[in-house]
Amino acid sequence: MTTASEYVEAIRVQQRAVRHATSLPLLVNALAMVYLTYLEAATFGMLFPKILVPAVTYGVLLAVMLVQRRLIGVGVGNDRYGVLALALLALLFVPFGFGAVFLVGPVFFLGVGLGVLGWRAETAWLWGPGLALMAVSPLVSLGTLDNHAALLGGGVGGMVICTVGLLVLGVLAFVRERRLAQVAPA
Secondary structure, three states, X not given: OOOHHHHXXXXXXXXXXXXXXXXXXXXXXXXXXXXXXXXXXXXXXXXXXXXXXXXXXXXXXXXXXXXXXXXXXXXXXXXXXHHHHHHHHHHXXXXXXXXXXXXXXXXXXXXXXXXXXHHHHOOHHHHHHHHHHHHHHHXXXXXXXXXHOHHHOHHHHHHHHHHHHHHHHHHHHHHHHHHHHHOOOO
């Protein structure tokens, strides 16, 4: 026999699984990482197209969740993707915001977004990769990986590793959510 709090928690987990509240942020961020990795390799550090990627990423995530709500009737939940997108866009217009993007890189702010989502959802599936992105991004943007980890392929190699990691975690989270969505709470 389960208690009421255990039952409510099981319903919450199942509802998050049906919404793909873990896999979709990971996969959308992985697509953003593919684009940022391409830009890092092709533009040799030019900042302009990169600085908008975090805000656009969470705007796209909000749009995907809204389309999902229209198609299958499962709501966006209380994850606040739109607020996150606006906060990341506003960062560019506050004092030192543009400089922060220059120093720590746009991948850092993708990690901040995942960290916030993981903290709100209380799941390491999101905040763990967020912390990893926040750790790697300054190393890439400041050239540290180019200088000290050339065997990884420098900054681009570090970004490729992070991108593949996000893709793998996103697929694993999707499979896990499909399994959890099919189990009825006891």
